Amino acid sequence: MNLPIQSNDIQAVIEADRAHVWHHLIQHKPFETIDPRIMVEGRGMRVWDATGREHLDGVSGGVWTVNVGYGRESIADAVRDQLVKMNYFANSAGSIPGAMFAKQLIDKMPGLSRVYYSNSGSEANEKAFKMIRQISHRHHGGRKYKILYRDRDYHGTTIGALSAGGQPQRVEQYGPLVPGFVSVPHCLEYRNQYPDAESYGLAAANAIEEVILREGPDTVGGLCLEPITAGGGVITPPPGYWERVQEICAKYNILLHIDEVVCGVGRTGAWFGYQHYGIKPDFVTMAKGVASGYAAISCTVTTEAVFEQFKDDASDPMSYFRDISTFGGCAAGPAAALENMRIVEDENLIENTQVMGERMMDNLRALQDKHAVIGDVRGKGLFVGAELVSDRKTKDPMEEKRVHAVVADCMAQGVIIGATNRSLHGYNNTLCFSPALIATAQDIDQITDSVDRALTKVFG
DSSP: OOOSSOGGGHHHHHHHHHHHOOOSSOOOGGGGTSOOOOEEEEEBTEEEETTOOEEEESSIIIIIOOTTOBOOHHHHHHHHHHHHHOOBOOTTSOOHHHHHHHHHHHHTSTTOOEEEEESSHHHHHHHHHHHHHHHHHHHSTTOOOEEEEETTOOOOSSHHHHHTOOOHHHHTTSOSOOTTEEEEOOOOGGGOSOTTOSOHHHHHHHHHHHHHHHHOGGGEEEEEEOSSBOTTTOBOOOTTHHHHHHHHHHHTTOEEEEEOTTTTTTTTSSSSGGGGTTOOOSEEEEOGGGTTTSSOOEEEEEOHHHHHTTSSOTTOTTSSOOOOOGGGGBTHHHHHHHHHHHHHHHTTHHHHHHHHHHHHHHHHHHHHHHOTTEEEEEESSSOEEEEEEEETTTTEEOOHHHHHHHHHHHHHTTEEOEEOOSSSTTOOOEEEEOOOTTOOHHHHHHHHHHHHHHHHHHHO
16 A cells, blocks of 8 residues: 555544544544544555455445456546646536547447536436437427336435435435426335235336326336436336336337446446347436546436437527536546547456356345345345345345444444435345456355354354
8 A cells, every 4th residue: 555645644644634634424423532544555456445444345436336346557648637727617518538438338228329528427417307308398398298207216415416315314404405306116026015916027128108197108208217226225127117117118109218326337237227128218317437436537428319309490599409418528537448448448357247146146145045134135246235134024224223233343343335325214135246347256155154144243
């Protein structure tokens, strides 16, 4: 580990952090008596904190982001070179990396053609919502303004994105929310809402149609779904689900928006999660793994048919998409994304993700045989969850504090894993794993071995 500051300055850094930094997703009261954790270096799959302690990172930067691992000098070099040459101009004009990354990205996404840049997943989703609303006003008399979202899915932290969020705990105390967002049921077969249905996948999809009919098909403009639900419990869709969803959207002229902020750029063992299921979306949004955290970038990708609806009347000053994202004009993002994509391709990381994902699933299923507390193991590629229960027969969820005791014990062993966090009342009970796509068999085994020891310590 090479600290970027002198070791005798570390306490000053910690005190500055304690006094002035407002961290994400964490209660700060304990920092009155203990030090906040400060990460100072990352290499490959490992990070070191300010005390010099090494950790194997099983969640790619805490929030499934660092897909190609830490310490990629070639990405840093690409960003540095671009910033010196041309760091920024508002995206009302183009840039060389912006144009070239858009082309390379679209080459991976048959049927889509246009890329709108912004700087976060929340913002990328907001752009899609705004596009749907503007299409409603320009082409449907303002009637098709409602946007459906799914219980347990998550689409960001802004008030608009929270209004489309299916995680009640994340929404609490932030209302009133934006009107016109309507929930549809989740598709977690482990917690089957339709036990008498012949096909759970069809039943879960048909539940979406029931909501559409209740609301009125002529009022629904968009359906926003994660291809695989992330923070709501790592939920893979059941067989038959996506095919029926596509049929429903076509039947009622509803734009299908796939949120790939977590799943995109290799995480699931394909370039994008939706590509496992034969979906033909109208919008695909992405962030996190697009540049693996080396620069801020997000994309709202659309079809030419969507794009054409914003240029149908050039004489109308209200006809185009009147939106801007300031840092959508930062050239560092697409410069980093180009090099990130090259690494994924040249190092065969999608294939590695498939192989290592199967190993992780096999390891966790073996732990399920050993530990009765594991009720379900699910996932795709290196995007995996293990739901903990107090009783396998009743599927009663394990209490949150004991789930987080497992996470804490893994951290004490030097392995960072995640868990559903302040998302669903009573159901923050799923351990979450998203190691970098560069993971080796030894890395996967170290992660699952630490979980084995933690489960034994916490539950016996």
